[in-house]
Amino acid sequence: MKLSVFSPVFGGKSYREMLEYLAAHGVEAVELGCGGFPETAHADAKELVKHPQKAKEYKQIADDLGIEIAALSAHGNMVHPDKAVAERFRADFEAAVRLAAMWGVERVITFSGCPGDCPSSLHPNWVTCPWPEDFSAVLDYQWKEVLIPFWKKEAEFVRSEGVKMIPLELHPGFCCYNPETLLRLRAAVGETIGANVDPSHLVWQGIDPSAAIEALGSAVQYFHAKDTAVNRRNTEINGVLDTKPYADEAHRSWVFRTVGYGMDEREWRRIFSSLNLIGYTHVISIEHEDSIMDGMEGLEKAISFLRANMIKAPKPGEMWWA
Numbered sequence: 001m002k003l004s005v006f007s008p009v010f011g012g013k014s015y016r017e018m019l020e021y022l023a024a025h026g027v028e029a030v031e032l033g034c035g036g037f038p039e040t041a042h043a044d045a046k047e048l049v050k051h052p053q054k055a056k057e058y059k060q061i062a063d064d065l066g067i068e069i070a071a072l073s074a075h076g077n078m079v080h081p082d083k084a085v086a087e088r089f090r091a092d093f094e095a096a097v098r099l100a101a102m103w104g105v106e107r108v109i110t111f112s113g114c115p116g117d118c119p120s121s122l123h124p125n126w127v128t129c130p131w132p133e134d135f136s137a138v139l140d141y142q143w144k145e146v147l148i149p150f151w152k153k154e155a156e157f158v159r160s161e162g163v164k165m166i167p168l169e170l171h172p173g174f175c176c177y178n179p180e181t182l183l184r185l186r187a188a189v190g191e192t193i194g195a196n197v198d199p200s201h202l203v204w205q206g207i208d209p210s211a212a213i214e215a216l217g218s219a220v221q222y223f224h225a226k227d228t229a230v231n232r233r234n235t236e237i238n239g240v241l242d243t244k245p246y247a248d249e250a251h252r253s254w255v256f257r258t259v260g261y262g263m264d265e266r267e268w269r270r271i272f273s274s275l276n277l278i279g280y281t282h283v284i285s286i287e288h289e290d291s292i293m294d295g296m297e298g299l300e301k302a303i304s305f306l307r308a309n310m311i312k313a314p315k316p317g318e319m320w321w322a
Helices: 015-024 045-050 052-064 083-103 133-160 179-189 199-203 209-219 232-238 265-277 295-309
Strands: 003-006 029-033 068-073 166-169 193-197 220-225 227-230 254-257 284-286
Touching: 003 068, 003 295, 015 029, 015 052, 045 052, 045 083, 052 068, 052 083, 068 083, 083 133, 133 166, 133 179, 166 220, 179 193, 179 209, 193 209, 199 209, 199 220, 199 227, 199 254, 209 220, 209 265, 265 295, 284 295
Parallel strands: 003 029, 003 284, 029 068, 166 193, 193 220, 220 284
Antiparallel strands: 227 254
């Protein structure tokens, strides 16, 4: 496994400055946000696919500095009930797929998305319980009428461009938020669909990341290194479903943290062992969203922590100690 960093944390640096920073800190790869929610501070897929020479120059800078482009990210809600919103996200994603094909990058990361509750909806509707029966009817509509048909068509487009994988980030608020929902979509659409496992979105749901990784198995296509600290006192009072702003850290039930500031070393080592057990050999990509810590300080702590704890070599094929 190689160490990677997701680019939005470098919002104040240019593309070259970001890659030089990574090389200087011994990071081997980068995950480039190039549209959608990650925006285009370091790469704009729609512009780069229009200008192949510029795209070639971007890739050459990374090659010269020894930095692999591990994935492109264009997270968005392509099944948003507002058709204009959905189309903007879809255009960004499809441009990222075309750019990935130009660069020989195998993975483009996004969200599964969340539709509304009917064709005339204005806003997404994330269902979290089956009763009253209205909610079950909404889920049936979302999956059968919107989500599965959309992803069947989009996966066909991705394959036609020569890109191999669409790792969907398991994220509450979207239809695929845990192993069960991801595997349901993968079964309906095919193995182009997989999981981007981000433990920070699993922990606060009460999911054991190691158990989730082993349940997903070969469906794990990517991994985000991000942590969550659960405030046990606030959770005991109000539970884990929390709509307070992320900046209200003291009163929230949980907050995102840099790796090692939520789960301890033992839990992270279990995670890396589970990844190795299922045969995952791609990157560990740091996504830094810790609101309690400065971006660069948190990133450097994450780099140090992961370098000490991640498993770099693949699982041996034989019992070498016997």
